Amino acid sequence: MTDHCLRLLRQHRRLAELAAFPFDFDLNRAVHGHAEPVRLASGGSLEAVAGSDTGGTYFVCADGSLLYADSEGSAGIIGSSVDEALETVIGLPGWRDLLHLAPADGETAILARVAEIEEEIREYHGIDEERAELRAALGLSDRSPVELLGMLHKALLRTEPGFLLLNADEGGAYDLLDPHPRPPLWESVRHEVAGDPAAEPLSTWVRLAAEQGMTELARVALIRRLDGIFMDQSLLRPGSSTDLGPAPLLGLAAEFERLGDLAQAERARGLHASLR
Structure with missing residues (x-):
């Protein structure tokens, strides 16, 4: 320094x-x-x-x-x-x-x-x-x-995963200053899957990342997903349904808890409760 x-x-x-x-x-x-x-x-x-x-x-x-x-x-x-x-x-x-x-x-x-x-x-x-x-x-x-x-x-390019900035009161993440693309989480996780890795649920890669010591990378992926849902709740509409299906928020909360991030888990559960 x-x-x-x-x-x-x-x-x-x-x-x-x-x-x-x-x-x-x-x-x-x-x-x-x-x-x-x-x-x-x-x-x-x-x-x-x-x-x-x-x-x-x-x-x-x-x-x-x-x-x-x-x-x-x-x-x-x-x-x-x-x-x-x-x-x-x-x-x-x-x-x-x-x-x-x-x-x-x-x-x-x-x-x-x-x-x-x-x-x-x-x-x-x-x-x-x-x-x-x-x-x-x-x-x-x-x-x-x-x-x-x-x-x-x-x-x-070093900003994520170690320096993701959050609003301390609400828990939402700041956007990146730059528009340069970052690799998806599955590219950073050393694991082979049959078929398209992008089609695998986020939880698959989050858990593998955590197991491989990439906790912050897993946390960033989860926070970005939760922020995306806060901004666009249509992401919770399964298929062509017009009804919201908030159950994925409980899945996000569980993944946050596995990482020890209780504040983000509570944030996900709070949104789930408000949508029920």
């Missing part, structure tokens, strides 16, 4: 002001916390260290990773440390408009989009001299936009 840059920002007002504007990493906004109470599904610690002018919050996790949660209900890891995340935030001041890009899109496309975003920013304020000053003061490398995009992409 490295927090060299965070210490310097906290010690030097000029650096903190530069980080806040124009790079939208404002230490003062951490005082007010996030817009709503949040927690990690894994139970790990969260420390709010900065905020953005759109109501987002930067959290340091127990292993030092930096998680960003926006005000619209999305969250994701943007660096394995504060230092790494600040390389991205400073090097790509429009990083939130680059989340759809991946290294596979190629250098030309990445550089073109970065240049477009930065020109838009320069219409309103400077970033070049400010970036050079802040990088030098914090001891950050002058990495290319392509390398920074690769670092960001790698960090985002």
